[in-house]
Amino acid sequence: xxxxxxxxxxxxxxxxxxxxxxxxxxxxxxxxxxxxxxxxxxxxxxxxxxxxxxxxxxxxxxxxxxxxxxxxxxxxxxxxxxxxxxxxxxxxxxxxxxxxxxxxxxxxxxxxxxxxxxxxxxxxxxxxxxxxxxxxxxxxxxxxxxxxxxxxxxxxx
Numbered sequence: 001x002x003x004x005x006x007x008x009x010x011x012x013x014x015x016x017x018x019x020x021x022x023x024x025x026x027x028x029x030x031x032x033x034x035x036x037x038x039x040x041x042x043x044x045x046x047x048x049x050x051x052x053x054x055x056x057x058x059x060x061x062x063x064x065x066x067x068x069x070x071x072x073x074x075x076x077x078x079x080x081x082x083x084x085x086x087x088x089x090x091x092x093x094x095x096x097x098x099x100x101x102x103x104x105x106x107x108x109x110x111x112x113x114x115x116x117x118x119x120x121x122x123x124x125x126x127x128x129x130x131x132x133x134x135x136x137x138x139x140x141x142x143x144x145x146x147x148x149x150x151x152x153x154x155x156x157x
Contacts, residue, residue, distance in 0.1 A: 003033045007062035014060030035062070072111045079104055 008022045025045075026033040035045075045057035055061065072094075079095045082088070083104075089096040094111060098104040 002064055003035055003062040005033075007064075008033065010060045010062070011057060015057070072108060072115065075111075076104060076108050 003026060008026065011017060012019065012022050026035055045055050045061070047054055047056045075094045078093055079089060079098060095104055095107050098107050
């Protein structure tokens with residue numbers, strides 16, 4: 001994921017890091033920086049605690065991380081806003097049929113499981129020789145996708 005010098009400065013200031021410490025988190029490609037990923041294809045700012053993952057740089061995260069929004073979270077957040085204001089939800093929203101927060105929770109969990117299963121299937125195809133993105137440690141990534149849990153952000157307000 002690409003980061004800018006401004007992003008690096010924000011990390012240095014926010015966490016009182018030296019330039020050397022911040023540059024150890026990225027690699028330079030031409031005039032761009034990219035966050036180094038670990039052997040599970042995860043950002044080094046992700047920290048595992050008891051099988052759950054949290055972003056350790058969230059408050060001072062790079063702009064690309066601030067701009068990205070998971071489509072599952074975006075759909076659930078829109079559902080919550082529309083539900084609270086009693087405004088009909090666009091049928092294009094994956095969660096438009098949910099009648100209450102409990103049903104939304106189940107639908108979100110199902111969507112996350114489906115996304116994980118789809119990504120796991122893609123990795124299995126790559127392991128079988130299919131062409132696609134190259135991962136240095138594909139078996140470790142597959143293990144992570146098989147069992148990782150992420151910090152809950154529900155309800156997404």
